[in-house]
Amino acid sequence: MEFELLSHDPMSHARRGRIQTPHGSIDTPAFIPVGTQGTVKTLSPQDLEALGVQIFLANTYHLYLRPGHETIAQLGGLHAFTSWPHPILTDSGGYQVYSMAQIRKISEEGVYFQSHLDGSCHFLSPEKAMEIQEALGADIIMALDECTPYPVTHDYAKASMEMTTRWAARCRKAHHSNTQSLFGIAQGGTFLDLRKRSIEALLDLDFEGYALGGLSVGESKGQMNEVVGTCAELLPRERPRYLMGVGSPEDLLECVGFGMDLFDCVMPTRHARNGSLFTHFGRMSIKNVKYAKDQQPIDEECTCYTCQRFSRAYLRHLFLADEILVLRLNTLHNLHFYLDLMRRFREAIEAGCLSEFKKRTLSQLRSRGEEALQETAE
Amino acid sequence: MEFELLSHDPMSHARRGRIQTPHGSIDTPAFIPVGTQGTVKTLSPQDLEALGVQIFLANTYHLYLRPGHETIAQLGGLHAFTSWPHPILTDSGGYQVYSMAQIRKISEEGVYFQSHLDGSCHFLSPEKAMEIQEALGADIIMALDECTPYPVTHDYAKASMEMTTRWAARCRKAHHSNTQSLFGIAQGGTFLDLRKRSIEALLDLDFEGYALGGLSVGESKGQMNEVVGTCAELLPRERPRYLMGVGSPEDLLECVGFGMDLFDCVMPTRHARNGSLFTHFGRMSIKNVKYAKDQQPIDEECTCYTCQRFSRAYLRHLFLADEILVLRLNTLHNLHFYLDLMRRFREAIEAGCLSEFKKRTLSQLRSRGEEALQETAE
Numbered sequence: 001m002e003f004e005l006l007s008h009d010p011m012s013h014a015r016r017g018r019i020q021t022p023h024g025s026i027d028t029p030a031f032i033p034v035g036t037q038g039t040v041k042t043l044s045p046q047d048l049e050a051l052g053v054q055i056f057l058a059n060t061y062h063l064y065l066r067p068g069h070e071t072i073a074q075l076g077g078l079h080a081f082t083s084w085p086h087p088i089l090t091d092s093g094g095y096q097v098y099s100m101a102q103i104r105k106i107s108e109e110g111v112y113f114q115s116h117l118d119g120s121c122h123f124l125s126p127e128k129a130m131e132i133q134e135a136l137g138a139d140i141i142m143a144l145d146e147c148t149p150y151p152v153t154h155d156y157a158k159a160s161m162e163m164t165t166r167w168a169a170r171c172r173k174a175h176h177s178n179t180q181s182l183f184g185i186a187q188g189g190t191f192l193d194l195r196k197r198s199i200e201a202l203l204d205l206d207f208e209g210y211a212l213g214g215l216s217v218g219e220s221k222g223q224m225n226e227v228v229g230t231c232a233e234l235l236p237r238e239r240p241r242y243l244m245g246v247g248s249p250e251d252l253l254e255c256v257g258f259g260m261d262l263f264d265c266v267m268p269t270r271h272a273r274n275g276s277l278f279t280h281f282g283r284m285s286i287k288n289v290k291y292a293k294d295q296q297p298i299d300e301e302c303t304c305y306t307c308q309r310f311s312r313a314y315l316r317h318l319f320l321a322d323e324i325l326v327l328r329l330n331t332l333h334n335l336h337f338y339l340d341l342m343r344r345f346r347e348a349i350e351a352g353c354l355s356e357f358k359k360r361t362l363s364q365l366r367s368r369g370e371e372a373l374q375e376t377a378e
Numbered sequence: 379m380e381f382e383l384l385s386h387d388p389m390s391h392a393r394r395g396r397i398q399t400p401h402g403s404i405d406t407p408a409f410i411p412v413g414t415q416g417t418v419k420t421l422s423p424q425d426l427e428a429l430g431v432q433i434f435l436a437n438t439y440h441l442y443l444r445p446g447h448e449t450i451a452q453l454g455g456l457h458a459f460t461s462w463p464h465p466i467l468t469d470s471g472g473y474q475v476y477s478m479a480q481i482r483k484i485s486e487e488g489v490y491f492q493s494h495l496d497g498s499c500h501f502l503s504p505e506k507a508m509e510i511q512e513a514l515g516a517d518i519i520m521a522l523d524e525c526t527p528y529p530v531t532h533d534y535a536k537a538s539m540e541m542t543t544r545w546a547a548r549c550r551k552a553h554h555s556n557t558q559s560l561f562g563i564a565q566g567g568t569f570l571d572l573r574k575r576s577i578e579a580l581l582d583l584d585f586e587g588y589a590l591g592g593l594s595v596g597e598s599k600g601q602m603n604e605v606v607g608t609c610a611e612l613l614p615r616e617r618p619r620y621l622m623g624v625g626s627p628e629d630l631l632e633c634v635g636f637g638m639d640l641f642d643c644v645m646p647t648r649h650a651r652n653g654s655l656f657t658h659f660g661r662m663s664i665k666n667v668k669y670a671k672d673q674q675p676i677d678e679e680c681t682c683y684t685c686q687r688f689s690r691a692y693l694r695h696l697f698l699a700d701e702i703l704v705l706r707l708n709t710l711h712n713l714h715f716y717l718d719l720m721r722r723f724r725e726a727i728e729a730g731c732l733s734e735f736k737k738r739t740l741s742q743l744r745s746r747g748e749e750a751l752q753e754t755a756e
Contacts, residue, residue, distance in 0.1 A: 037699045038692070044703060045687065067670065067695045074671055075691055083687045292445065293452055309423065309461045313453055314416070317445045321415045324702055325422060 001139070001181035001208055003240050009354040013232060013259035016349040019240055021087045021139035022179050023079060026054045028240065028261035029349075031252070031342045032089060033335055034269060037062050038072075038082045041269055042328040043335075045084050050305075051332065052339055055087040055139075057264045060132055061096030065115050065122075069135040077137030089264075090138040091244075092129045092171075092185075095147050095213075106146070108163065126170035134177050142211065143171035145185040150218040157189035165201040172205045181208040183242060189214060190223045192230050199234045210235050211242040212260075216251070225254055232258040249278065249341055249365060253358050256345050268338045272330035275319050278337040281367045286330070291316045304336035305329075379517070379559035379586055381618050387732040391610060391637035394727040397618055399465045399517035400557050401457060404432045406618065406639040407727075409630070409720045410467060411713055412647060415440050416450075416460045419647055420706040421713075423462050428683075429710065430717055433465040433517075435642045438510055439474030443493050443500075447513035455515030467642075468516040469622075470507045470549075470563075473525050473591075484524070486541065504548035512555050520589065521549035523563040528596040535567035543579040550583045559586035561620060567592060568601045570608050577612045588613050589620040590638075594629070603632055610636040627656065627719055627743060631736050634723050646716045650708035653697050656715040659745045664708070669694045682714035683707075 002020040009015070017028040033040045033048070035056040040048060048056065058078060063069060075081045078088055094111070097103065101113035101122075110125030129144040145164040148157050164187045175182045184207035188194030202210060212231050215224050228243060235241050242262035243255050252263055268278065275286045279299035286298070297307035298315070306315070306329040318326035341361075348357035380398040387393070397404040411418045411426070413434040418426060426434065436456060441447060453459045456466055472489075475481065479491035479500075488503030507522040523542040526535050542565045553560045562585035566572030573590075580588060590609050593602050606621060613619050620640035621633050630641055646656065653664045657677035664676070675685035676693070684693070684707040696704035719739075726735035 037696070037701055039696060039701050039703045042702045042706075044683075044707070046683065062699075066699060067691070071671060071691070075673060075689065081689070081692055081695075083692070293449060295453060305422075305424065311453065311459070313445070313449070314459055314461070317459075318415070318417060321440075321444060323415055323417050324420045324705060325417045327702060328420075328706070329422070 003209075003238065005238070007350050007352075009257075009349045010352050011355045012257040014256050014345070014349050014354050015259055015261065016346050017240070017261060019087075019261075021181070023088070023139050024054065024086045026087055026262075027346060029252075029256045029342055029345050030054065030262055031338045032057045032262060032264040033338075034059075034264055034266045035082075037066070038078065040331075040335075041273065042324075042331045045082070047328075047332065048084070049086075051335055052343075053086075053335070055089060056084070057089045057091065058082075058136070058138065059096055060090045060093035060129065060136065061100065063090075063136060064093060064132050065117055069132045073135040073137070077135075079137065087140070088138040089140040090133050090136050090142065092142040092144040093124055093132065094129070094144050095245075097124055098147055108166070110144075126167040127174040130171055130174040130176075130182075134175075134180065137180070139180060140209065141175075141180050141182055143168045143182060143184050143207070145187055145213050147217070148187050148189045148214045150189060150214075152189055154191055154194070157187075157191050157194055161187045161189075161194050161198045165198060168202055168207075169205055172207070183207055183209040183211050183240075185211045185213040185244070186231060187214050188227075190219050190227055192227065195227055195231050196234060199231060203236065207239070209240040209242060209262075211244050211262075213244045215243065216246045221251075221254075224251075225258075228255050228260065229258045232260060235259075249338070250362065252338075252341065252345070253361060256349075257354065257358065268334035269331055272334040273327050275326075275330065277330060278334050280364050282365050286312065286315050286319050286326075288316075298333055299337075302333065302336065302340075304333050306333040306336075381587075381616065383616070385728050385730075387635075387727045388730050389733045390635040392634050392723070392727050392732050393637055393639065394724050395618070395639060397465075397639075399433075399559070401466070401517050402432065402464045404465055404640075405724060407630075407634045407720055407723050408432060408640055409716045410435045410640060410642040411716075412437075412642055412644045413460075415444070416456065418709075418713075419651065420702075420709045423460070425706075425710065426462070427464075429713055430721075431464075431713070433467060434462065435467045435469065436460075436514070436516065437474055438468045438471035438507065438514065439478065441468075441514060442471060442510050443495055447510045451513040451515070455513075457515065465518070466516040467518040468511050468514050468520065470520040470522040471502055471510065472507070472522050473623075475502055476525055486544070488522075504545040505552040508549055508552040508554075508560075512553075512558065515558070517558060518587065519553075519558050519560055521546045521560060521562050521585070523565055523591050525595070526565050526567045526592045528567060528592075530567055532569055532572070535565075535569050535572055539565045539567075539572050539576045543576060546580055546585075547583055550585070561585055561587040561589050561618075563589045563591040563622070564609060565592050566605075568597050568605055570605065573605055573609050574612060577609060581614065585617070587618040587620060587640075589622050589640075591622045593621065594624045599629075599632075602629075603636075606633050606638065607636045610638060613637075627716070628740065630716075630719065630723070631739060634727075635732065635736065646712035647709055650712040651705050653704075653708065655708060656712050658742050660743050664690065664693050664697050664704075666694075676711055677715075680711065680714065680718075682711050684711040684714075 019026040104112040133141040184202040186198040291312040294312040395406040482490040511519040562580040564576040669690040672690040
């Protein structure tokens with residue numbers, strides 16, 4: 001993997017870069033859609049290509065349980081299996097073990113857990129996480145970490161971060177592939193001293209990229225921004241920086257400014273399936289009765305397929321009638337919104353005007369005021 | 379509407395034609411995919427266009443109940459509402475009233491029924507069926523009929539057919555649009571004398587096309603073929619002939635040979651969503667464990683997007699993992715199979731070799747023998 005820095009925003013820490021992987025390049029800052037089970041829900045590879053998606057994230061936990069990493073390896077790896085010849089990132093499986101499976105025992109060695117599918121027992125260790133991800137064959141793979149919950153005491157966060165650090169060292173040692181790039185994950189909760197120590201330890205291990213984990217888990221926006229802003233300054237300039245599981249358009253605006261390069265989040269795709277749509281003037285719920293006879297597109301400024309061809313009235317009809325098509329049309333729209341936002345970030349960084357872009361975009365997102373906020377809260 | 383006959387098969391009654399409507403032409407024999415609620419389930423208009431679909435069928439009953447024909451009329455009619463600028467056919471609503479709603483009372487005047495959605499009470503008469511379909515604005519619309527069930531006595535079938543005939547006359551009288559073509563529907567169950575009288579009465583009313591209803595409702599294949607073969611000979615050569623709700627690839631092969639021009643059926647789309655796939659060697663169930671590591675496409679002779687890009691193993695994974703994408707990929711494949719079959723019918727008629735084509739295709743469809751039949755029965 002190679003990472004090239006193309007330009008910097010003069011008024012912030014934002015950077016415009018390009019990651020080269022064996023399966024193609026990724027322009028950063030980049031948003032990575034989530035394709036949990038080897039597909040970004042509702043979309044085909046053709047749809048993703050048409051949207052300009054350069055990389056998607058697949059979840060190791062899900063693919064390990066079904067259809068199994070060995071099966072995928074026998075079928076030629078994740079790229080061949082999913083018919084996606086472009087870059088892929090896999091997570092370590094840790095986050096889903098904590099959030100979906102039933103944990104039987106966490107120890108220094110690793111985690112014993114029961115599958116959420118059939119209750120079968122499994123063991124995930126740093127070495128196993130590397131073995132599974134090597135079989136899957138993604139371009140970017142992640143070290144196994146413990147995602148520190150919120151709120152926790154300093155003592156808990158410290159012990160957890162230290163175990164994550166030791167696991168990172170074991171992942172580094174167990175990682176053999178030279179076509180896959182391994183990223184380390186900094187933890188430490190909202191404690192800046194722990195985050196700093198976490199990053200220092202990871203830097204000693206020399207990863208090809210660095211991620212911030214355990215954010216957007218319940219802490220305030222102010223706390224998150226403080227952690228991201230502090231951590232980004234500690235990370236090496238010449239390696240990609242990945243903020244995991246974040247976030248809203250507003251979060252992306254903020255964290256691009258701190259110099260983060262990669263983001264993944266289920267927000268655009270999950271909201272789409274719930275009928276919640278992103279627009280340049282805030283979020284809207286397509287279920288709302290006021291759209292029953294509305295001939296306008298979701299967002300008249302949007303150039304996506306959905307907005308070019310369908311009215312709010314038709315989308316609302318499909319949604320209320322449980323027609324599967326609308327889940328795809330909504331997903332196309334929301335992902336287009338996110339990808340377009342990232343494209344504009346990159347252009348603004350290149351033009352050296354990110355701060356004006358940020359100000360204008362935030363004010364537009366809030367332009368419908370109370371009404372938009374109310375729908376956003378739905 | 380204009381109907382042009384382009385060529386005839388010398389060894390059967392099959393004909394190759396073209397229907398011109400205000401929204402474009404339909405090459406016949408044609409298969410009409412079912413888009414019940416104003417969308418062929420899982421597919422976008424772009425998908426349908428890419429498949430070569432020239433017309434789809436929308437169900438009047440569903441659209442009348444939700445979002446309502448008046449709403450659709452206010453939004454510019456069904457073509458604008460669904461963003462489908464090509465031909466559309468609507469049924470009369472009768473069939474769904476009998477099969478989905480709770481009937482309160484059938485009388486000479488019409489049918490009182492309760493919505494399957496919310497139990498609200500409604501009344502459908504021949505005049506109302508015309509009013510609703512005029513508001514929807516499809517290119518081809520259907521007279522209200524009573525779909526005679528099977529088995530019934532000759533007396534029941536006779537009375538039912540005679541009411542259908544009187545309703546057809548009322549539809550003819552209530553039909554005012556000169557951009558929509560009204561088709562009459564022959565009933566009479568499996569009684570050839572009644573079918574003959576039904577058709578004679580319809581011919582007196584001079585419809586722009588003629589449909590055969592009440593078939594594929596439980597009678598044997600032999601009975602259905604006898605009715606279709608007999609009726610087709612009684613229908614005028616210069617008007618389109620539409621066999622409603624039929625059928626399997628084998629049924630289409632048979633009934634094209636009788637000189638039928640149009641067919642609609644939920645089989646390819648519904649089977650797709652159940653994981654049952656049509657291939658040139660018979661049907662297969664993608665759920666079968668034997669496909670778990672199968673790198674082949676569904677059908678190596680197929681040129682659809684799904685077969686060009688995905689393995690049976692991946693499709694099976696998506697199906698077992700409840701991923702929505704597979705419903706679309708399966709639907710694309712099954713509809714491609716049906717449309718391709720119709721394309722080959724047309725070519726065979728033009729080349730005057732339909733009977734050889736039919737023999738070869740039937741033998742291929744049965745080539746996997748017991749295995750295919752077993753899966754077909756799933």
